[in-house]
Amino acid sequence: MKQLKRPAVAVLSAAVLGAAGLAVTAASAHAAQGSAVSMSAPSSPAAEPSATRGYGLDFAYDAFVYPTPSTRGRPVGILHAGIQYIYCWTTGESITDKGHTSDAWLYVSSGDLSGWVSRVYLAPDSYGTPLEHC
Numbered sequence: 001m002k003q004l005k006r007p008a009v010a011v012l013s014a015a016v017l018g019a020a021g022l023a024v025t026a027a028s029a030h031a032a033q034g035s036a037v038s039m040s041a042p043s044s045p046a047a048e049p050s051a052t053r054g055y056g057l058d059f060a061y062d063a064f065v066y067p068t069p070s071t072r073g074r075p076v077g078i079l080h081a082g083i084q085y086i087y088c089w090t091t092g093e094s095i096t097d098k099g100h101t102s103d104a105w106l107y108v109s110s111g112d113l114s115g116w117v118s119r120v121y122l123a124p125d126s127y128g129t130p131l132e133h134c
Contacts, residue, residue: 054087055131057106060123061098065115069093069105077113079121084108086117088134095120107134 059082064075069092086106094103095118104119119127 054085055129056083057086057126057129058082058123059084059117059121059126061121063117063121065108065113065117067115069116071095071118076115079108079117081121085110086131088132089119090116090134092116097121106131 059079062081063079064071065077065079067073067076069090071093086108088107089104090107091103092105094101097118097120100120102119105116106119106122108115108117
């Protein structure tokens with residue numbers, strides 16, 4: 001199983017966002033809970049969204065990465081807790097874990113690992129970060 005390395009993702013995130021004229025720190029990525037991922041007008045899940053723009057979000061827990069926004073498939077890797085680079089979100093299987101329930105899934109891609117992670121593993125202070133719908 002492939003794993004995203006925290007330092008590599010942090011460096012990649014800083015480099016890409018720095019090139020776009022943006023700065024990322026753990027503190028600047030945090031926003032208030034509740035204004036997070038907009039759930040209006042959900043569409044069918046995208047298999048592989050375009051990885052053209054992303055966001056550094058803080059994950060509170062390690063989480064499995066799945067090929068689709070569902071736990072029905074075999075995990076393709078592990079996303080480690082900490083700041084990780086997320087491209088977009090979609091709706092999928094509703095997950096309850098760590099005291100949270102959500103049907104929102106976040107798309108991550110780094111090196112040869114790409115896939116979907118449930119929003120329930122985000123740190124609460126990253127819930128308010130606006131993300132594009134896949």
